[in-house]
Amino acid sequence: MKLLLDNQVCFDVHAASRALDGLYRGLLRDLGLTYPQYLAMMVLWEREPVTVKELGAALRLDSGTLSPLLKRLEAAGLVRRERSAADERSVLVRLTPDGAALRPEAEQVPGRLLAATGLDVEELAAFRSTLRRLTAAVDEAALAVRRAQ
Structure with missing residues (x-):
């Protein structure tokens, strides 16, 4: 295969990712969430509480990226972190009432995304x-x- 940009699957994946990021930025603006925050909230809406370690694994994020994300969600009043009573080395992440209340509005996002894809x-x-x-x-x-x- 020739070394041409148009022949590189990595570029197509990258371009699609950037396009999706831009779309999500607009779709999530009213929720006050960034795309990574939205992903974290989806994990929590699905199965909270989760440990920080479990959340990082689900999102494929290291602690250096996940910690600031959780701090911003905490500052926004959407989540809270607490030490696990069963294992003090583990930190649990839970939704606050405001975080839980955001879910119905967030449930509109996938349908809007689907419509935008044309698929x-x-x-x-x-x-x-x-x-x-x-x-x-x-x-x-x-x-x-x-x-x-």
């Missing part, structure tokens, strides 16, 4: 499945490269 539900599901396979394969290849170094 139908089945096409988007197939695309998501392909992306997940791509991510898993690339993660495995990156691990092999790290091991070889």
